Amino acid sequence: MGVGEREDWNERYASGSHGGGEPDAFFLQAYEDYVSPLFPNGGRALDIAGGVGRHAIWLAQRGWDVTLVDVSEEALRLARERAGDTAMRFVRKDVSLEAPAGSFELVLNFFYLDRGLSRALEDALRPGGLLVFKTYTQAHPELSGGKGPTHPMHLLDSGELLSAFEDLQIISYRETVTKKGVAELVARKR
Numbered sequence: 001m002g003v004g005e006r007e008d009w010n011e012r013y014a015s016g017s018h019g020g021g022e023p024d025a026f027f028l029q030a031y032e033d034y035v036s037p038l039f040p041n042g043g044r045a046l047d048i049a050g051g052v053g054r055h056a057i058w059l060a061q062r063g064w065d066v067t068l069v070d071v072s073e074e075a076l077r078l079a080r081e082r083a084g085d086t087a088m089r090f091v092r093k094d095v096s097l098e099a100p101a102g103s104f105e106l107v108l109n110f111f112y113l114d115r116g117l118s119r120a121l122e123d124a125l126r127p128g129g130l131l132v133f134k135t136y137t138q139a140h141p142e143l144s145g146g147k148g149p150t151h152p153m154h155l156l157d158s159g160e161l162l163s164a165f166e167d168l169q170i171i172s173y174r175e176t177v178t179k180k181g182v183a184e185l186v187a188r189k190r
Contacts, residue, residue: 021082023058024110026184030132034171034186035106038130043105046124048097049112053079053088056108060088064106069093102126109133113154118164125189131168132186133161139181148180161185 042064047056052075056068066088070076076090097120104124109117113135121131137156140148161183162173168187175183 021052021054023054024134026134027055027058027108027110027132030172030184030186035130035132038128038188039105044103045106045108046099046104047108047110048117048121049109051075051079053082055110056088057083057086059106060086067091069097097121097124099124102129105129107131109135111135113156115164122165122167122189125168127189129189130171130186131165131189133165134182134184137175137181137183139175139177155181156183 042059042062044065045056045059045067047053047059047066047068050056050068050070051072053068056066057079060066060083068076068079068088069091070079071092071094073092076092080090097117099120101123103126105126106129107121107124109121109131111134121133125131135156136148136154137158138152139158140155158175162170162185165185165187168189170185170187172186173184175181
């Protein structure tokens with residue numbers, strides 16, 4: 001990601017257009033159904049392109065050791081502010097992911113698509129760890145009234161997540177077209 005894109009994201013966060021603080025409903029359901037039963041005492045979590053920390057802070061407040069990664073300094077500034085005294089790590093990083101193999105029980109990726117990161121996300125998980133992933137599909141532009149991404153580089157083909165993480169055990173997968181086209185995945189490292 002170039003400097004121009006980073007500045008664009010800084011401007012978006014500064015304007016408040018990407019500042020939602022409530023966790024995504026799919027995340028909360030995945031946590032209740034899959035994460036909490038497997039990791040009742042928490043563990044290490046990685047939130048990729050986590051923005052202002054809506055998921056990372058929520059996890060950290062429940063005892064998880066969380067690392068929030070985002071390209072935007074402004075997003076991380078807002079996340080630090082929102083986190084207050086909640087202990088967690090904030091990492092400003094471009095799209096590459098350099099995490100020691102098997103480092104995390106939980107990896108989150110919400111509304112960010114970099115097809116080149118699939119292997120790194122898998123590798124970051126420890127055996128038995130979970131990947132919770134949600135982003136837009138090709139159906140999104142026509143369903144969203146022009147809101148959100150429209151470039152195919154940022155939109156999944158139907159079923160694409162299933163093949164992107166074929167080395168993981170797919171626990172839950174669905175594509176929806178209610179108000180916006182999205183794909184939601186929960187997968188476990190064998």
